Amino acid sequence: MKNEKRELSPEQREEILGALKARFEKNLNRHKGLEWDNVQARLETNPEKLWSLNEMETTGGEPDVIGLDTKTGEFIFYDCSSESPKGRRSVCYDREALESRKQHKPNNSAMDMAADMGIEILTEEQYRELQKLGNFDTKTSSWVITPANIRKLGGAIFCDRRYDTIFVYHNGADSYYAARGFRGSLRV
Structure with a gap:
């Protein structure tokens, strides 16, 4: 890449x-x-x-x-893929989280991948805007920009759509799952 x-x-x-x-x-x-x-x-x-x-x-x-x-x-x-982009899943939240893992490290972090691609990860507000355009992440979830106070305590947030509702969840920033990636934005 x-x-x-x-x-x-x-x-x-x-x-x-x-x-x-x-x-x-x-x-x-x-x-x-x-x-x-x-x-x-x-x-x-x-x-x-x-x-x-x-x-x-x-x-x-x-x-x-x-x-x-x-x-x-x-x-x-x-x-605008229907599910979290397949080529960006199984990543933890950021470099700090990646480096904190002692075993079973993912290959990359969402924040590093986004920076390498020259894009920004969606904020929670942007994620909610996106959901007004269709039904996204009904089987997957996507990391979103995490507020500094949450990240400072080791957490990160992600969103998905279930039961026709947008949910915001938390997890350890070092966690990663096959069904969780991230969505990006770009201004041109």
Whole structure:
């Protein structure tokens, strides 16, 4: 996953732009009033952001535009896969949690993976916004940004959707499960 240059080949650019356009057109309810041509123009002038979107795509996130920040003009992308992205599961919360494990360490942490991909992990508020666009994480769960006071005590929080309700839970930050990953956001 690490590509120090953070550049895509022309073929990769074409492929990710095609996937993003198809998803954009298939899910117009997620971005009412936005035009794909404007999104594509912005993406083409931000190759590093396009690289990050490709990372989101290749790890199973199915990124899509969910809004526009009218103050900055940035398009906002979230992972919109129905379940927590498959290529980002079985990770603990952050580097500190990873290093604290003495046995059976996961391969990575959610915070490190997100940083390597050039994205941010969703906050609880963003996660709730996402859930207004569909039913996500009905069989999986996703780490979300944990408040400092909880993290200081060794915990971390994650969310999922069960019984048509969004739940916020806690766990030790060093825990990891096959059905728990993380969802990201990216501003372009």
